[in-house]
Amino acid sequence: MQGIIIKCISNDYTVLANDRTYICKSRGKFRKLKITPLVGDQVLFDSEQKYILDVLPRKNELVRPPVANINQAILITSVKHPHFSSHLLDKLITMVEFNRITPIICFTKLDLLSETELQEIEPIIQYYKKIGYQVYKNTDLKQLKKIFEHKISVFTGQTGAGKSTLLNHLDTNLNIKTNDISYALGRGKHTTRHTELLHIENGWVADTPGFSALSLDELSPSEIRDQFVEFNTYRDLCKYKDCMHHKEDHCMIKEKVSDGTILKSRYENYLKFIEK
Numbered sequence: 001m002q003g004i005i006i007k008c009i010s011n012d013y014t015v016l017a018n019d020r021t022y023i024c025k026s027r028g029k030f031r032k033l034k035i036t037p038l039v040g041d042q043v044l045f046d047s048e049q050k051y052i053l054d055v056l057p058r059k060n061e062l063v064r065p066p067v068a069n070i071n072q073a074i075l076i077t078s079v080k081h082p083h084f085s086s087h088l089l090d091k092l093i094t095m096v097e098f099n100r101i102t103p104i105i106c107f108t109k110l111d112l113l114s115e116t117e118l119q120e121i122e123p124i125i126q127y128y129k130k131i132g133y134q135v136y137k138n139t140d141l142k143q144l145k146k147i148f149e150h151k152i153s154v155f156t157g158q159t160g161a162g163k164s165t166l167l168n169h170l171d172t173n174l175n176i177k178t179n180d181i182s183y184a185l186g187r188g189k190h191t192t193r194h195t196e197l198l199h200i201e202n203g204w205v206a207d208t209p210g211f212s213a214l215s216l217d218e219l220s221p222s223e224i225r226d227q228f229v230e231f232n233t234y235r236d237l238c239k240y241k242d243c244m245h246h247k248e249d250h251c252m253i254k255e256k257v258s259d260g261t262i263l264k265s266r267y268e269n270y271l272k273f274i275e276k
């Protein structure tokens with residue numbers, strides 16, 4: 001039978017197939033092959049003997065949370081306490097894009113901003129929409145509920161950004177502790193190896209927030225460049241085919257930054273990422 005792993009505690013994997021769950025063990029052969037079945041994996045399993053027989057090829061995988069076949073990452077982006085960091089947001093977008101995961105940006109804590117601060121942040125919010133991203137505010141509950149259907153999602157963002165709060169609002173049965181520092185530091189209830197996909201609005205959400213691939217070190221400068229989606233719109237108009245949009249002359253990206261079409265902070269963050 002084929003199913004999806006929705007929960008993993010040590011070596012017990014809960015596999016869902018045809019609306020039924022089976023608690024299966026993984027086989028020694030996976031250890032030899034250095035494959036660890038992950039939550040989110042599509043697997044072939046023996047429903048009688050309760051063994052996972054095979055892990056089907058993955059679309060992608062993350063280490064934290066340990067989940068495979070992730071469709072989208074909800075980037076929980078606080079605008080105050082903790083303050084808005086375009087650097088962190090662009091870094092997350094780059095990493096998520098590189099892992100072939102769709103980024104969805106969700107701004108939080110807009111209620112804490114003054115009128116002036118709101119006016120400053122609004123063009124930034126609009127910019128990310130303009131370049132093609134799905135952008136929400138955490139108060140857009142009705143729209144947010146629609147994004148989960150048939151997808152595997154992870155939540156990511158700084159501690160205190162409002163991840164748990166939003167999850168609780170999306171599903172009032174969850175009762176996830178908010179503002180819980182011991183949880184945030186990885187102590188407390190997540191000391192044992194336990195990952196679970198929560199069923200939210202007909203989709204699956206990893207219960208452990210996070211995105212471990214926080215370092216851009218493993219990406220080459222051109223790989224970083226290619227994750228900046230709006231650059232790709234104009235790159236054919238650069239003089240050099242492999243333009244890094246940095247020191248080259250006749251670079252359309254730099255032109256679009258000076259005329260305000262490309263958000264300056266995006267470009268500045270890009271330069272920081274490739275210079276490392």
Ligand SMILES: Nc1nc2c(ncn2[C@@H]2O[C@H](COP(=O)(O)OP(=O)(O)O)[C@@H](O)[C@H]2O)c(=O)[nH]1
Nearest residue numbers: 108109158159160161162163164165178179180
């Ligand atoms: N004012 C305000 N506070 C929020 C908002 N979202 C979350 N919080 C508060 O921010 C704190 C941290 O939220 P939490 O969900 O625990 O953040 P997490 O670390 O990302 O899971 C809590 O005290 C929440 O009540 C928001 O949109 N506005």
Ligand SMILES: [Mg+2]
Nearest residue numbers: 163164178179
């Ligand atoms: Mg939390």
Ligand SMILES: [Zn+2]
Nearest residue numbers: 238243245251
């Ligand atoms: Zn260029």
